[in-house]
Amino acid sequence: MRIVTSALQHTAPRCKSMWWVQQALVWLVLGAAFTAALNFFLMSRGPPLATILSHLQSPPSSSSLEHHSLHQQVYLRGEVYALRNSEYLNWNQKNRTGITNAIHALYDHLPGVKVRHRTPSPHLHSLIHTLRQDITTRGVSSDPWDLAKKWANPRSLVPGSAHGLGDVLGALATAPIISSDVGHGGTQLKIFLLLKGGQRAVFKPIRYLREEIIEGEIYDGADRHNGEVAAFHLSRLLALPTVPLAVGRWVSLRKHILPVASKELATTFFKMEGGEVCFYGVCYYCNKNESVCDNGATLEGVVTMWLPPHLPLTQLHHPWARTYIRTKLAPWEEQPGYCEEVRQHVPYSWDKSPRLLDLMDAAVFDYLIQNGDRHHYSVIAGKLESAVILLDNGKSFGDAEVDHLDILAPILQCCRLRQTTYERLLLLTGGGLSLAMQELLNLDPLAPVLTRAHLLALDRRLSHILAALSSCRERLGGWHQVLF
Ligand SMILES: Nc1ncnc2c1ncn2[C@@H]1O[C@H](COP(=O)(O)OP(=O)(O)OP(=O)(O)O)[C@@H](O)[C@H]1O
Ligand SMILES: [Mn+2]
Incomplete structure (x- = not known):
């Protein structure tokens, strides 16, 4: 470095403008060397790619950098990414060979995807308009519970155009609570409700403020009630209609829940000194x-x-489940060819059942909301053609600035998606997804349901999904091998 500088200084006095050019060159060289050294320094510490933060829309805010610099995880690769090292031990990170190359390929395709999908689709507004109108139009049905029951079948809980949805959501948000009881099973706090008119429902209370960041493993923390609301609206936008209807609601424990509570639930109630x-x-x-x-x-x-009772659920082990043991990797984390293995088993054959394509849709959905906790998935019992019922979406929207790319493992490894899902994703590019979600979530009684950062994170993650599919197209030799 010193040699370069002195050589330039030696020639400097010959002409003033030359001198300025040379000074600029010196600073350029110094700057480039510093950036390279910083990159090398940052890349040589911490784990390899696993969980990636990227700021696709705008430069990171100083607060986000502060947050992540606590973990010393900021990496430069054309953009700023941060890798969260808390998810797995370093040893495991090194051995996650099942997804590492696919994630690198995804990032190779990301710049092209961002250029191709810069602006929202002109058709987006009519979709938003239709979905909003379903919710804002009231007085369509005098029996909303019956309407929702008639809608539900093993492949869809809500039709694409759901005239009367506003009545059903309105009833869920306001119908008098006839009785309340403890939940049956599960790890999360919830209350079973019987609403006036005989409809059953489940209530999950608020556990976090909207802007709270859930640290740690992807499945850490308690359920996020707002995540459930957001997940329902996202499912409609994606035309994946298997999320049970969900709406925000205020209740009074004192007036609405305790007086109608079962004995088992009532015994868990108590009063604080201040009367709460x-x-x-x-x-x-x-x-x-x-x-x-x-x-x-x-x-x-x-x-x-x-x-409804005619759609009893059963749970199945998810082939891409995590181990939930920090020192143990799941087979999909180690084997890039894991999908071929999964396809050997009956319900996952591409030709014999829609199940694997449903799991690809579920991966898209879960990646967008950042639900990494679908260790089991639900289907309608006894129906081979049943869609994957996307219930229990509370472990979502934990950190707007972290993307757990491994939730995309089914797509990264199988390289397949429904053409219809892909087309819907394209409709939501260019910032359209966050815009549409905001428009829909604004109609919920708990609006604003998601912070701006969480809305923008949806757009960023959508680009990741498209980049993953673009790399699949290259790998397999054309869209006809990827989209079905
Ligand atoms: N809307 C629903 N309709 C029918 N059954 C449901 C519904 N929501 C939940 N269940 C049933 O109750 C079970 C527990 O619900 P849920 O998964 O939301 O609870 P959880 O405490 O989050 O469970 P886990 O800890 O296993 O994630 C589900 O597996 C499902 O069988
Ligand atoms: Mn759960």
Whole structure:
């Protein structure tokens, strides 16, 4: 470095403008060397690619950099990414050979995807208009529970054009609560409700403020009630109609829940010194230290509609489940060819069942909301053609600035997606997804349901999905090998 500088200084006095050019060159060289050294320094520490933060829309805010510099994980690769090292031990990160190359390929395709999909589709507004109108139009049905029951079948819970949806969501948000009970099974705090007119539903209370960041593993923390609301609206936008209807609702524990509570639920209620009513329910993680209190008259939460009796659920192990053991990798994390292995088993053959394509749709959906906790998936019992029922979406929207790319593993490894899902994704590019979500979520009683950062994260993640598919097209030799 010193040699370059002195050589330039030696020739400098000959002409003033030359001198300035040379000075600029010196600074350029110094700057480039510094950037290279910084890159090398940053890349040589921390784990390899696994979980990636990218700021596709705008430069990172100083607060986001502060947050991530705590983990010393900022990497430069044309953009700023941060890798979260808390998800797995370093040893595991090194051995996640099942997805590492596919993630690198995704990033190779990302710049092209961003250039191709810069502006929203001209057709987006009519989609938003239709979906909003379904919700804002009221008085369509005098029996909303019956309407929702008639809509539901093993492949769809809500039709694409759901005239009367506003009545059903309105009833979920306001119908008097006839009885309340503890949930059956599960790890999360929830209350079973019977609403006037005989409709069953489940209530999950607020556990976090909108802007709170959930640290740690992707499946850490309690369910996010707003995540359930957002997931329902996202499912409509993606034309993946298997998320049970969900709407935000305020309840008073004192006035609406306790007076109609079962004995088992009522015994978990107690009063704080200041008079606040609290409860902790019955579930795997439920205990008095994790109580939720109703300060005054209002406790916000999400009400999710229970599936009708003609659609009983059964749970199956998800082939791409995590191990939930920090020192143990799942087979999909180690084997790039894992999809071929999955396809050997009956329900996952491309030709014999829609199941694997449904799991690809689920991966798109889960990646967008950042749900990495679908260890089991639900289907309608006894129906081979049943869609994957996307219920339990509360482990979502944990950190707007972190993207757990491994949720895309099914797509990265199988390289296949429904043509219709792909086309819907294209309709939502160029910032359209965040715009549409904001428009839909604004109609919920709990608006704003998601922070701006979480809305923008949806657009960024959508580009990742398209980049993954673009790399698949290259790998397999054309879209006809990827889209079905
Ligand atoms: N809307 C619904 N309609 C019908 N059944 C439901 C509905 N929501 C949940 N269930 C049933 O209740 C079970 C537990 O619900 P859920 O998965 O939301 O609870 P959880 O505490 O988050 O469970 P986990 O800890 O396993 O994630 C589900 O597996 C499903 O069988
Ligand atoms: Mn859950």
